[in-house]
Amino acid sequence: MTRTIYRGKVVTLNIEQVLLPNGETVELETIRHPGAAAVVPIKDDGRVVLVRQFRHAAGGFIYEIPAGKLQPGEDPVRCAERELEEEVGYRASSFTLLCSILTAPGFADEVIHIYQATGLAKGCQHLDRDEVLEVIEMSLPEAIKKIDAGIIRDAKTIVGLQTTYRLFYRGDQEKQRGDTHHR
Secondary structure, eight states, rough: OOOEEEEOOSSEEEEEEETTTSSEEEEEEEEEEEOOOEEEBBBSSSEEEEEEEEEEGGGGEEEEEEEEOOOOOOOOOOOHHHHHHHHEEEEEEEEEEEEEESSSSSTTTTTTEEEEEEEEEEEOOOTTTTTEEEEEEEHHHHHHHHHHTSSSSHHHHHHHHHHHHHHHHHHHHHHHTOOOOOO
16 A cells, blocks of 8 residues: 655655565655666766756755756666756767666665766756756866765765776776787
């Protein structure tokens, strides 16, 4: 049984009666979310494009990778393409799925699909009325240092940047060892 407590533009809060695998029946508060896509844009010179965005719930400005909510039935890569141009004013020739993460599985079903975007070209930024942000570019190692220093604290951004860093530098190490595979 499900009782909807609140239905908003972004989330729905339900009280759901659930039969657990151990045979217990409990009521759980569950937030339903349509999902999102996020993107780590990497310029040809290796710099990443981030936003420093005002987030009321976080108490001010935070660093993030561009991201946005999926529209009903929308392919996550299309959402990533849209958000890349709307938020930072770039288009990309290539999107690679890095991972899909659960944001808070203890009470929410939100999944964020995180992509890496390359082959960037200038597009046209189109901010929504509620988006207050500044576009920031920095090297990938500089972004990792900001994570280590606690300056970048947004989970999707940390996952996206660290995954990109790991893949980028692991690839360099494999090239140095001769572990790359060519066809």
